[in-house]
Each structure stands twice: as C-alpha cells, then as structure tokens.
Amino acid sequence: MLAVQHLKVAYGPTEVLRDVSFDVPEGKIVALLGGNGSGKTTVLNALTGLVRPRAGSVRLKGEECAGKRPDEIIRAGIAQVPQGRDVWPSMTVAENLELGAVTRRDRAAIAEDLEAVYDLFPQLREKRKRRAGSLSGGEQQMVAIGRALMTRPRCLLMDEPSAGLAPAVVGDMVDAVLELNRRNLTILIVEQNVGVAAAVAEYAHVLQNGEIAVSGPADGLLDDPAVLRSYLGR
Amino acid sequence: MLFSYLLVSGITTGALYALIALGIVIVNKASGVINFAHGELLMVAGFVAWTLHVGLQLPYGVALLGTVAIGFAVGVLTDRIAFRPLANADLVSLVLATVGLSFILKGTARLIWGGKADYLSFPPLTQAEPILLGPLMIIPQQLVVTAGALAVMIAFAAFFRLTTAGKMMQATADNAKAAKLVGIRTDRVYMMAFAVGSLIAAAAAVLMAPLTLLYPDMGFLLFVKGFAAAVVGGLTSLPGAVLGGILVGVVESLAGGYIHSSAMEVAPFLVIMAVLIVRPTGLLDFAKVRRV
Ligand SMILES: Nc1ncnc2c1ncn2[C@@H]1O[C@H](COP(=O)(O)OP(=O)(O)O)[C@@H](O)[C@H]1O
Ligand SMILES: [Mg+2]
Numbered sequence: 001m002l003a004v005q006h007l008k009v010a011y012g013p014t015e016v017l018r019d020v021s022f023d024v025p026e027g028k029i030v031a032l033l034g035g036n037g038s039g040k041t042t043v044l045n046a047l048t049g050l051v052r053p054r055a056g057s058v059r060l061k062g063e064e065c066a067g068k069r070p071d072e073i074i075r076a077g078i079a080q081v082p083q084g085r086d087v088w089p090s091m092t093v094a095e096n097l098e099l100g101a102v103t104r105r106d107r108a109a110i111a112e113d114l115e116a117v118y119d120l121f122p123q124l125r126e127k128r129k130r131r132a133g134s135l136s137g138g139e140q141q142m143v144a145i146g147r148a149l150m151t152r153p154r155c156l157l158m159d160e161p162s163a164g165l166a167p168a169v170v171g172d173m174v175d176a177v178l179e180l181n182r183r184n185l186t187i188l189i190v191e192q193n194v195g196v197a198a199a200v201a202e203y204a205h206v207l208q209n210g211e212i213a214v215s216g217p218a219d220g221l222l223d224d225p226a227v228l229r230s231y232l233g234r
Numbered sequence: 235m236l237f238s239y240l241l242v243s244g245i246t247t248g249a250l251y252a253l254i255a256l257g258i259v260i261v262n263k264a265s266g267v268i269n270f271a272h273g274e275l276l277m278v279a280g281f282v283a284w285t286l287h288v289g290l291q292l293p294y295g296v297a298l299l300g301t302v303a304i305g306f307a308v309g310v311l312t313d314r315i316a317f318r319p320l321a322n323a324d325l326v327s328l329v330l331a332t333v334g335l336s337f338i339l340k341g342t343a344r345l346i347w348g349g350k351a352d353y354l355s356f357p358p359l360t361q362a363e364p365i366l367l368g369p370l371m372i373i374p375q376q377l378v379v380t381a382g383a384l385a386v387m388i389a390f391a392a393f394f395r396l397t398t399a400g401k402m403m404q405a406t407a408d409n410a411k412a413a414k415l416v417g418i419r420t421d422r423v424y425m426m427a428f429a430v431g432s433l434i435a436a437a438a439a440v441l442m443a444p445l446t447l448l449y450p451d452m453g454f455l456l457f458v459k460g461f462a463a464a465v466v467g468g469l470t471s472l473p474g475a476v477l478g479g480i481l482v483g484v485v486e487s488l489a490g491g492y493i494h495s496s497a498m499e500v501a502p503f504l505v506i507m508a509v510l511i512v513r514p515t516g517l518l519d520f521a522k523v524r525r526v
Contacts, residue, residue: 050414071414091408
C-alpha cells in the first residue's frame with residue numbers, strides 16, 4: 001500500500017532523516033517507534049507533504065507522492081491525525097468534521113462518512129454543536145481522528161494518539177484503532193506508549209539516527225528487552 | 235441635545251471605524267500580519283468611488299458595488315504581487331511589505347487623482363432634514379451610513395458562519411497546520427483574507443465618502459482609528475472589532491464636542507490605554523484570556 005524509500009529530510013542544515021525506508025502493507029497496522037526527537041513526526045509530515053523531502057520516494061499504491069502538496073496527497077488517499085490533535089477550537093465538532101471533507105465533492109458519500117464517524121464515536125454525535133475547544137482531551141482526539149477519516153483515506157497516519165490521554169480512555173483509543181483496521185483501513189501509528197503499539201500493530205519499525213534501525217513483527221520486537229533498552233530507552 | 239447629537243454621530247463614525255477594524259482583524263487573524271496599507275486601500279477605494287459616482291455619474295448603489303468589486307480585485311493583486319513571493323519570509327518582512335504597499339498606493343492615487351493638496355468632495359447621499367426623535371436628533375445621511383455599515387457587518391458574519399470559504403478562513407486562523415492536513419490551500423486562504431479585508435475597506439470608503447473629503451493622505455489617520463478599534467477588541471476578534479470601533483467613534487465624538495476638536499485626535503489612544511490597563515488582551519479576545 002505505502003512504500004517509503006530512501007527518504008531524506010533536513011531542517012536547514014540539520015538532517016533529521018538520513019535514509020528511511022519501510023513498507024506499510026495493505027490492511028495492516030504498522031507501528032513507527034523511536035526515542036524523543038528521533039524524527040517520527042517528521043516522517044509523517046514528509047508523507048503528508050507538510051515538509052518537503054530532500055530526496056526519496058513515497059508511493060501510495062504505486063502513485064508517487066513525494067514532493068506533492070498536502071491537498072494533492074490527501075486526494076491520493078493519505079491522511080494524518082497530528083500529534084497534539086490540533087482541532088479547530090473555535091469551531092463546532094460538526095464543523096471540524098465537515099471541513100475534513102473539504103477536498104471532496106461526493107455529497108452522498110460525505111454524509112455517509114459523517115454518520116460512520118458518529119457511529120464510531122457516539123459522544124461526538126451528542127456534542128456535535130459544541131465548540132471543539134471545550135471538549136476533553138479524549139474527545140478532541142476523536143474529533144481529530146474523525147476529521148481525518150472524513151478525507152476518506154486509504155492509509156491513515158496517527159501521531160501518538162494515546163499521548164496525554166487519561167489511562168481509562170487509552171483502552172477506548174486502542175479499540176477505535178482496531179475497529180478502523182477491521183473496516184479495512186491501513187494504519188501507520190507512531191507511539192511512545194509501547195503497550196499501545198504492541199496491542200494494535202502487526203509490524204513495527206524503530207527509527208534511530210535518521211534511519212530504520214530494526215524492523216520486524218511487533219510481537220517479537222516489542223517483547224525483546226534488548227530492543228526496548230537500546231532503542232526506546234526502557 | 236448636544237450629548238445625543240454627539241452620541242449619534244459618534245456611533246455613525248464608530249460603525250465606519252468598526253468596518254476598518256474588521257478588515258485589519260481579518261488579515262491579522264489569517265496571517266498574523268498587521269496590514270499597514272489598510273488605510274491606503276480605503277483611500278484608493280474612496281477615489282475609485284468618486285470616479286464612478288461623480289466622474290461617470292453612476293448611481294451611488296452601482297458605484298458601491300463596483301468599488302467593492304475593484305477593492306476585492308486589488309486585494310487579490312496585491313497578495314499575488316507583494317505577499318505571495320514572501321510566503322516563507324518572516325513576519326517583519328511581511329509587515330514592511332505592507333508599509334511599502336501603502337507608499338505605492340499613495341503615489342498611485344496622487345498620479346491619477348491629483349496633487350498633494352487636492353481635496354475631492356463627494357455629494358451628500360440625501361438632503362433630507364434632520365429628524366427629531368424625542369431627545370435624539372437623527373441626521374438621515376448618518377442613518378443611511380450606519381445602516382449600510384450594519385448590513386456589511388451582517389453579510390460579513392454570515393460569510394464566516396455559513397460559507398465553506400468563510401469556514402476555511404476560520405480553520406486556517408485557528409490552526410493552519412490542521413487546515414493543510416485536510417487539504418485546505420492555506421496560501422489561497424491568505425489571499426482570500428487579504429482580498430476580503432480590502433473589500434471591506436472599499437465598502438467602508440464608499441459609505442464614508444459622503445461624510446468627508448477625499449485626499450491621498452487620508453489613509454493613515456483612518457488606519458490609526460481602525461487599528462485602535464482592532465486593538466481594543468483584541469486584534470483577532472471580529473465582534474471585538476465592532477465593539478472597539480463604536481467605542482472609539484463615540485469617545486472621539488464626545489471628546490470633540492465637550493473638550494476641543496483637537497482632542498479627537500488623541501481619543502483613540504486614550505481608549506486603547508484605558509482598555510489595555512483594564513484588560514491587557516483586549517475586550518473580546520477570549521482565546522488569549524484563557525491561555526494566560
Ligand atoms: N520545523 C522544524 N524546524 C527545525 N527542526 C525541527 C522542526 N521540527 C522538528 N525538528 C527537529 O527534528 C528532530 C525530530 O523531530 P520530530 O520529528 O518531531 O521527532 P519525534 O516526533 O520523533 O519526537 C528534533 O530534533 C526536532 O528538534
Ligand atoms: Mg513527534
């Protein structure tokens with residue numbers, strides 16, 4: 001589904017991603033892990049066109065996305081739920097979700113997708129007229145996920161969806177991610193919480209020094225004390 | 235009698251300042267830039283309206299629509315020429331670009347509409363006699379102008395609340411990264427903000443023209459009044475801009491009537507100081523108040 005090859009990103013003179021290559025197979029959940037500041041968010045931002053890669057290729061089902069504008073990449077089918085949620089606080093929940101479909105013209109399908117989001121997160125249906133900024137952290141995360149779903153992505157990128165959530169809500173978030181995958185969505189998830197990554201992902205890639213240092217099935221990798229210690233600081 | 239007269243005419247000029255402030259706020263909300271050329275956009279629109287209405291003898295309503303359309307186009311053009319090339323520059327360069335633009339607009343106006351000391355006058359909207367409403371003396375022309383300003387504000391609010399373009403602007407102002415992530419072309423939103431700001435300046439100019447004289451240097455003073463109103467309202471709040479405009483207009487009018495006409499010039503600054511002492515983030519800047 002998503003093939004990332006030799007991706008290179010620098011902010012001015014500092015090279016953050018030197019040579020990053022990995023695949024996200026269709027229908028799977030793949031975790032991208034790494035220490036603080038290792039460049040995980042930068043990978044997602046390069047995949048969605050928020051930062052322009054210096055080199056490398058990002059192919060979605062064979063279509064080259066590297067170097068395109070975010071709106072073109074979103075139309076191609078990649079969506080990102082950003083770190084820290086970034087809902088539009090002064091707008092209502094419904095407005096946040098509806099604007100997610102701003103690149104689309106298929107009205108009937110948009111209405112269906114909105115219903116599907118409300119079915120996935122019933123709290124949002126109740127609070128659809130509330131200002132998004134007045135919701136709890138967990139609810140804002142739901143808005144951010146729902147807004148990304150409204151672009152009708154083929155591949156969803158999630159940046160630390162469990163960060164800052166109350167422990168009781170983290171389980172709900174895991175369930176939501178699994179449910180989306182059951183509905184055939186391919187997901188690349190960045191997580192600091194190794195427990196969450198292990199609970200959802202089939203494969204995992206670990207980013208270090210601007211490269212993928214280890215990859216493998218999530219089970220083996222995330223149970224390996226050596227991996228946890230040397231790459232993730234546990 | 236004096237008080238009610240000053241109050242009513244203060245509200246009229248205040249409504250016009252509110253429109254100027256709205257234009258400044260909308261650009262600032264979207265881009266973080268204070269557009270120092272906003273007063274000059276207004277001045278140019280005033281002259282355009284004069285050409286359409288006095289020069290070409292078009293009816294006032296047609297001149298208004300034409301000027302507003304030209305104001306929008308001027309906004310699009312200046313964004314393309316002056317701001318788009320600076321998309322990745324820092325805020326200071328952008329602000330300097332607006333200062334440069336203000337000089338260019340002033341020079342252009344002098345070239346087209348005459349020398350430095352030329353004052354053009356615009357015919358009154360209506361010659362109707364003042365109406366006495368109990369203690370209030372209503373001047374029909376002021377009533378028309380105030381109603382026009384109100385109509386522009388309502389149209390503006392509807393645009394923001396109801397149209398997709400308005401919501402895209404709001405989203406970009408709230409969080410530009412998130413706007414990009416749903417596929418909003420934020421560069422176009424900045425252009426739109428600038429064009430709508432310029433359109434509102436044009437509307438304010440046409441409404442104001444019958445009450446004042448037109449001259450190439452009129453822009454800066456109007457900018458100062460609108461900026462004062464915008465600051466009073468919190469710089470990013472649209473209702474705050476309206477409230478700030480009325481406040482500045484009324485204080486100015488009362489100061490002119492009870493103290494001295496020279497006091498009108500300092501009135502906006504007194505209002506800014508008074509408000510900022512009580513509420514450092516402006517009257518209606520909820521977001522910032524909560525963040526502190
Ligand atoms: N916009 C930016 N400009 C300059 N440096 C940045 C920018 N964004 C991130 N960085 C730097 O790039 C590195 C990787 O950041 P990031 O991708 O956010 O890491 P992670 O998500 O893994 O914590 C960090 O050292 C960070 O300081
Ligand atoms: Mg990050």
